Structure formats: C-alpha cells, structure tokens
Amino acid sequence: MTIAEIAPDPKDYPGALPEMLHPASLVFTPPGRPVDLRDFRNWWNFKRDANWRRPYGTGSSIDGMDDHPVVHVAYPDVEAYAAWAGRELPTEAEWEFAARGGLDAAEYAWGAEFTPGTRAMANTWQGAFPNENLGTDGYERTSPVEAFPPNGYGIFDFMVHNCFFVYGAQAVAAEFAATFKEFPPLQKPNTFTIDDALKAMESVMPGAS
Numbered sequence: 001m002t003i004a005e006i007a008p009d010p011k012d013y014p015g016a017l018p019e020m021l022h023p024a025s026l027v028f029t030p031p032g033r034p035v036d037l038r039d040f041r042n043w044w045n046f047k048r049d050a051n052w053r054r055p056y057g058t059g060s061s062i063d064g065m066d067d068h069p070v071v072h073v074a075y076p077d078v079e080a081y082a083a084w085a086g087r088e089l090p091t092e093a094e095w096e097f098a099a100r101g102g103l104d105a106a107e108y109a110w111g112a113e114f115t116p117g118t119r120a121m122a123n124t125w126q127g128a129f130p131n132e133n134l135g136t137d138g139y140e141r142t143s144p145v146e147a148f149p150p151n152g153y154g155i156f157d158f159m160v161h162n163c164f165f166v167y168g169a170q171a172v173a174a175e176f177a178a179t180f181k182e183f184p185p186l187q188k189p190n191t192f193t194i195d196d197a198l199k200a201m202e203s204v205m206p207g208a209s
Ligand SMILES: [Ca+2]
Pocket: 123, 124, 125, 126, 135, 136, 137, 138, 139, 140, 141
C-alpha cells in the first residue's frame, strides 16, 4: 500500500481541507488557458484515487506500461521497495556520480549540447509550458526505459524530467499551505521553465523530483 493509496489521518494534519483528506495524488493537467506560471496549482491537479496503479485517477490503468517508470510514489514507498528488493537507495552523492557517467563539468549529463545533431537525449518538455506539449522527443508523458541513449556508465534514464512527480495525499494535505507560501517569487514569469518549477519544488519538498 503506497502513501497515495492511504487516506490521511485528520489528527496528523490539523487544519487540512476536508476534501483533501482522501487517498489522492497530484496529476499533471494542462489548464488549457494562459495561467500564472508562478503557481503550480495551475497544472498540478489534486486528484482522488490517483496512485501508481491508476496514474490519472479512477478508471485509468497502467496496462501496457510495464516498462514505464512508476509514478505517484513517495519517498517512503521507494525506500520500502528498495528494502523489499534487498537493495538501498543511492545517496545524493552516489546518484550524482552515477548520473554524470564519467563526464566532468559538462553542461548536460551527456555532454555540451542539449540535442546533439537534433537527437533528443532525454524525455523533456518542448513547447510553451504548460499548455503546449509538442512531444518532439517522442513522448508527451513518461517514456519507457531505454528510450534514450545510456550515459557513459551504461545507465539509462537518469535524466528524465519527472513531470509526473507526485506527492502523496498525506504530505500534500500537510504541506500545501507552507509550500505555496514558500514558493519563490519569480522575476520574469515568461522565462519560467519546467526546470525552475522542479527546482522550486525541490527546495520546498525534498526528494520531490
Ligand atoms: Ca517529452
């Protein structure tokens, strides 16, 4: 049972909105209209019953997605999985060392160019976020493992932008207020990229991306 599948205990989250005290997770939902890019609630949609098995909520499934990354899992879920598998999660330093693939001080994990010879090297966002998702890298949402080239250590899929990062309902209920307060103000909304969004989220939700 993952965190997104468990209803938060109201005792643990005094002041939480009653409608958020359900098993739920955040689902990326293009708003279909121009929105304030400083507020990620404009595209992260609190959705009941969204979890690893039902990535878009009730009625959705992961059929045919066995080789896609799991979504809607929280840090304790991942830790529990690693323990079950007899493994452990890498430390940040280990992760970074592995992700660099032997390259030092390169602009991107794979080298100096973002798309060498126009080739997409990772699943990222193309277009005007959050409504225009051109998917010119081949994928509008998650991509299957090994869809992009491995790094110098032969490791695949280290550089995936996790657009489908999710925070379990319990954490969401507890931290929404604080998070939105702390969301860093941005000087130039037009230049706000998904990287900025992920950085901002990471700064307030450790381990979020
Ligand atoms: Ca993409």
